[in-house]
Amino acid sequence: MTRGRSTFGKHDREQQKRAKAKAKAERRVARHTAEPEEGSGPVSGATEAELIEQLGSVHRSLEAGEIGLEEFEPRQEQIRSELQRIQ
Numbered sequence: 001m002t003r004g005r006s007t008f009g010k011h012d013r014e015q016q017k018r019a020k021a022k023a024k025a026e027r028r029v030a031r032h033t034a035e036p037e038e039g040s041g042p043v044s045g046a047t048e049a050e051l052i053e054q055l056g057s058v059h060r061s062l063e064a065g066e067i068g069l070e071e072f073e074p075r076q077e078q079i080r081s082e083l084q085r086i087q
Contacts, residue, residue: 055079
């Protein structure tokens, strides 16, 4: 004999996972198109120590899972270019 509703429950869980992933992707896109938050990126005219601290903060955010690679890499590149500019 077969079990009745096991595949329906699985289908429902998979549908919920897809909806959650879609919502997460939409939030990521919205975050990238939104105005940058204060303190989220390097400030023009920042000192070398401030930029190094911002770079460390970005690395900690990545390690904590607060941001993904899609957000990490451009922010890291932006901070590094500011460091190159002031040196």
